[in-house]
Amino acid sequence: MTDGPHRTIRIWQQNIRKSLDAQLMTLHTVRNNYDIICLQEPHFDHLKATRATPVCQLVTPTSWNRKDPAEKTPRAITLVHEHISTNSWMQIDLDMTDAVGIKLVGEGGEISIYNIYNDCTHSQMLTKLQEHLDAREQENPDLAQPEKTIGDIWLGDFNRHHPMWEDEANDRLFTNQNLDDAGMLIDLLADHNMQMTLPQGTLTIRNSAGNLTRPDNVFASSQLREWITKCDVRPDNQPPTADHFPIATQLDFPVKINTMETARNFRAMDWEELKEAMDEELLDLDPPRELNSKEELIDTLDRLEAAIKRVIEKVVPRKKPSPYTKRWWTKELEKARKRVRKISRNVRHYERFPAHSIHGEWKKARNELTELLQKTKRDHFNNWIDSINAKNLWDAHRFASAIRKKGFGPGET
Secondary structure, three states, X not given: OEEEEEEEEEEEEEEOOOOHHHHHHHHHHHOOOOOEEEEEOOOOOOOOOXXXXXXXXXXXXXXXXXXXXXXXXXXXXXXXXXXXXXXOEEEEOOOOOOEEEEEEEEOOEEEXXXXXXXXXXXXXXXXXXXXXXXXXXXXXXXXXXXXXXXXXXXXXXXXXXXXXXXXXXHHHHOOHHHHHHHHHHHHHHXXXXXXXXOOOOOOOEEOOXXXXXXXXXXXXXXXXXXXEEEEEEXXXXXXXXXXXXXXXXXXXXXXXXXEOOXXXXXXXXXXXXXXXXXXXXXXXXXXXXXXXXXXXXXXXXXXHHHHHHHHHHHHOOEOOOOOOOOOOOOHHHHHHHHHHHHHHHHHHHHOOOOXXXXXXXXXXXXHHXXXXXXXXXXXXXXXXXXXXXXXXXXXXXXXXXXXXXXXXXXXXX
């Protein structure tokens, strides 16, 4: 890995609704295109293990004690891609189990990103956030610096409804109780000079009854608004068994990244081609002779090593791994996912016509995708069990140990 420039940070947020299928589909959808993945209501199994990808650092709430059997699993986790240099970000210590904070440090600025899940029945999360922000200001009274841009991004599922962001057609939600509950969030936004980034009236959830509302939001400090170049919902990529739409945010914020080279795939190389290339390189070396000193030995080894490296560079291809595509992912699943996305784009044109046949077609396609996803995973696992023999017995032992320790299954790690 080497440090390199990175001008754009891409953030993907999604309420998973505690569904394993939705979380796996989300991880597959974002692939390698996003730097930070913020999940609300993520899936946790009975061993309190969740799902991530090998190229992401999992960030859970600092106050969550996984070993405590009485403590509930958090309702917010964040994944940070490993290509963002660890010198460019750090976790923020929060006394909250349903929020995760990270700070990005770049050229000329700092951004604190808070991934928040606020319960729909109380405002304890918002109270904790207010306490944290007040304590932060007391510890850093000179937070604003003329030579640096410092600000916050608050995103997640706030479970609050107000005409400030909700669609006017949802006036049934503007009850006195809902407006009072939203008032605390609005006061918090005003106190810290936060502005709404996602346009007013943008809908972020389609519930089981087909109603479209706006519980999810993205807020940014006023000084960061010019850095945010895009913020929109992606209903076409709504995962199965999840009712929330994903939200993508993009900001021009330079940070250091790690540039990685993939390993060589020696299994895929042509051994005859390798032999021919090595013979050609050896012809350019000095003929065999007796070496009489340490320096001659080192020089000969260096030239031989250089020849081998040139052959490897010429003959051995690099691996093309996809850490987001699971082992059980098939062309049929990809085809079904694309069909759901295509129908979803058409659904948006008929949102005001709930009786239109496109809605039933969309639900049927989503259900078929969910069933196919579950069947494919199950078949892959059963086929893997049936294929175990003396040669891959230790692989089975390794997977079984992972299942026991972390709750992972083959193809899900």
